[in-house]
Amino acid sequence: MSAAYYNTVCVIGLGYIGLPTAAVLANAGIKVHGVDHSARVVDIVNAGGIHIEEANLDILVQSAVTAGALEASRVPKTCETFLIAVPTPLTPDYNADLRFVFDAVDAIGPYLSTGCKIVLESTCPVGTTRQVAARIAQQRPDLAVPGYCDGPADLAIAYCPERVLPGKIIEELVSNDRVIGGMTPACAEKVAEFYRRFVEGQCLCSEAGVAEMVKLSENSFRDVNIAFANELSLVAEAMDINVWEVIRLANRHPRVAILNPGPGVGGHCIAVDPWFLVSSAPQSTRLIRAAREVNDHKAVHVGNRLKAMLNAAPDARLAVLGLAFKPNIDDFRQSPAMKIAQDLADYGDRLMIVEPFANQLPSALADCGAKLCEMDEAMEACELVAVLVDHELFKRIPPTVYQGKILYDTRGMWTA
DSSP states (O other): OOGGGTTEEEEEOOSTTHHHHHHHHHTTTOEEEEEOSOHHHHHHHHTTOOSSOOTTHHHHHHHHHHTTOEEEESSOOOOSEEEEOOOOOBOTTSOBOOHHHHHHHHHHGGGOOTTOEEEEOSOOOTTHHHHHHHHHHHHOTTSOOTTSOSSOOSSEEEEOOOOOOTTSHHHHHHHSOEEEEESSHHHHHHHHHHHTTTOOSOEEEEEHHHHHHHHHHHHHHHHHHHHHHHHHHHHHHHTTOOHHHHHHHHTTSTTOOOOOOOSOOOSSSTTTHHHHHHHHOGGGOHHHHHHHHHHHHHHHHHHHHHHHHHHHSTTOOEEEEOOSSSTTOOOOTTOHHHHHHHHTGGGGGGEEEEOTTOSSOOGGGTTSSOEEOOHHHHHHHOSEEEEOOOOHHHHTSOHHHHTTSEEEETTOTTTO
């Protein structure tokens, strides 16, 4: 590889992970070429703008573009490092859809040369990094690919999962520890050297399969613990017991740390990743599968409860507080609140939705008759209130505003 390409990175996918990563890299003195299939996203980034909401992302992108450290395109170009951060959605039968990953690998193939590093950050089933290496070996027989060559490899291929929290992505990209799983130990160390250019946390080297399973294990662990809390909330509700008080008092035990329940589990990680383990080892993942089913069922249960409330008061309106999958973000992916709102579509003209991080209703709700409105309007007009997301704005509402209304608080924000 020519010395001209040193300290250059091609980031494939400029979404919720790719764009913040590109911005952090560019502001760390690395020349970044971002790639996205969307011409709209490319134009926005090249103008110094952002198409997603994330704290301080706008400042970093504008700074990087102005400095000439970040550019966007629909096609890759030769760089020292290629970082793949594309979606890996679920198929209808709960398997990982890896088309975007393999499309990205095919796209960068012609631009690879001796000395390049290829890093997969997308959440994937165990074995995907090896499939990526095999695909490159088939596409580029002129290069010695790790795992598919006898002598020294020309490339370094590794898996390094993102481990960031929406709303704190910029901070955690730098501060969090990173797990780097290489096709070989040499691959892991070379890729770790790249991450150490901008990561302040530890860079921990292992093998690719281990790193892939680390990410799936982290989110499956969280899903299982949330499922326990959600199931506890169902039991308490059936017995007319305040689950929030139960959890608060149980957690006074020095070895108990029960999480808070909610309307389900959402987002692009916890609601998806456990299925990658289940599909890979269906006979050995009974607990993980059960947790997924419990958390998915919780949203169905909440929807049924709200329908019962609406049916019992046919002239009443329902204020639906929140659509995002977690507080204080504009991300509705896999959101249980969205699923619940869609489940109530037949009552659309009786729904007043408050979502401070949306300028308009998502397309799935646009034609059902529901109205997106401000909190004051919803509280004045509605006799029924469903708390689905604990946005900071909602926490500031004084009790006098919702006093006398029929509440269904899935977050324990007003009833804990």
